[in-house]
Structure formats: C-alpha cells, structure tokens
Amino acid sequence: MKKKLLLHVCCAPCAVYVIEKWRETYDVTLFFYNPNIHPEPEYLFRKKELEKISLKKGWQTVYPGHEMEEWFNRVKKHKGYEKEPERGKRCSLCFNIRLRKTFVYARDQGCEVVASTLSISPYKVTRQINEEGVELAEEFDIEFLAENFKKQDGYNIGRKMALSLGIKHQDYCGCVYSREERNKKTRLKEKF
Numbered sequence: 352m353k354k355k356l357l358l359h360v361c362c363a364p365c366a367v368y369v370i371e372k373w374r375e376t377y378d379v380t381l382f383f384y385n386p387n388i389h390p391e392p393e394y395l396f397r398k399k400e401l402e403k404i405s406l407k408k409g410w411q412t413v414y415p416g417h418e419m420e421e422w423f424n425r426v427k428k429h430k431g432y433e434k435e436p437e438r439g440k441r442c443s444l445c446f447n448i449r450l451r452k453t454f455v456y457a458r459d460q461g462c463e464v465v466a467s468t469l470s471i472s473p474y475k476v477t478r479q480i481n482e483e484g485v486e487l488a489e490e491f492d493i494e495f496l497a498e499n500f501k502k503q504d505g506y507n508i509g510r511k512m513a514l515s516l517g518i519k520h521q522d523y524c525g526c527v528y529s530r531e532e533r534n535k536k537t538r539l540k541e542k543f
C-alpha cells in the first residue's frame with residue numbers, strides 16, 4: 352500500500368509539476384494553506400485556480416481556510432520583519448507557519464509523509480524551506496521530503512504544464528510586503 356503524503360501547495364501552477372512526480376509513489380492529498388496571501392481577492396483567485404485544476408485532474412485537495420489575521424499577528428511580533436526583503440527572515444517564519452499547519456493536519460489524518468511545492472520557485476531559498484520542514488518533521492515524528500525542485504528545472508516545466516492547462520500565474524509571492532516590492536519595481540520600470 353502507498354504511503355499517505357500530505358503535500359502543502361502554494362498555488363496551482365506550482366502543484367502541477369510536483370504532483371505528477373509523486374502520484375506514482377504516494378497516495379497524495381493536497382493542502383492549500385497560505386495565510387500569507389494578501390489581499391483576500393488574491394487568495395480567492397489562487398484558490399479558485401487550484402479548485403479548477405483539482406476538479407479536472409481528480410486531485411484530493413483540502414482548503415483549511417485563509418486565516419490572514421493570524422499570519423499578520425505572527426509577523427508583527429517580530430520587530431522589523433515588515434521591512435525584511437523577500438528571501439529574508441520573514442520568509443522563514445512564513446514557511447514555518449504554513450508548514451506547521453500542514454504537519455498538524457498530517458498528524459491528525461495519519462499521513463506518514465509531508466512535502467511542499469514551495470522549493471520550485473526560483474524566488475525562494477530552498478535551504479530556508481527545508482530547514483523549517485526538517486525541524487517540524489522531528490517535532491511531529493513525520494517524514495519530510497526535503498526537495499529542491501528548482502534543480503530539476505521544475506519551475507520552467509511546471510510553467511509550461513500550467514499554461515497548457517489554462518492555469519493563470521500570479522505575479523508576486525503573496526504577502527502585502529512582496530506586493531509592495533512588486534509595485535515599486537513596476538513603478539520604476541514605468542519611469543524609465
């Protein structure tokens with residue numbers, strides 16, 4: 352019998368590549384927990400894209416709710432985190448928040464393995480993601496698949512797969528701070 356894998360999914364485009372790699376080996380359930388996503392309509396947009404493809408592909412997907420306020424409360428406890436750049440300390444906390452909830456659900460549902468799609472993104476530091484995952488794996492006594500999908504050209508392959516399936520991409524990481532960074536860059540481009 353296949354082991355039960357709970358796969359934390361950040362968005363639909365990142366999920367398509369990762370799930371195809373693991374469906375043969377594991378009994379995969381997707382877990383869309385991303386309280387970092389701001390504002391609410393953006394969260395609903397990303398959720399809808401995943402719902403569409405999950406339905407089409409017959410994926411089993413869990414949506415435990417947004418909980419954006421909780422994410423803000425956790426970040427605000429750390430002075431200066433709102434000014435951290437993408438790939439900084441705030442991101443480690445962000446990964447921890449998302450993965451912790453995934454581990455809690457995995458424990459409650461009797462899943463033997465946890466993983467995340469996060470490492471596929473070239474904008475994220477894989478070491479930061481895997482450090483959080485490995486630490487939580489010890490705490491919960493559940494295996495964590497510390498992957499680096501960037502190395503396998505996962506991002507580009509995944510983008511092509513998503514495009515062919517009509518899945519739309521987002522253009523910033525998720526939180527209000529990454530959105531501000533994106534807006535600043537756009538304004539600069541428009542200026543020059």
Ligand code: SF4
Nearest residue numbers: 442445524525526529
């Ligand atoms: S930039 Fe991305 S990973 Fe970092 S805190 Fe914001 S949403 Fe989380």
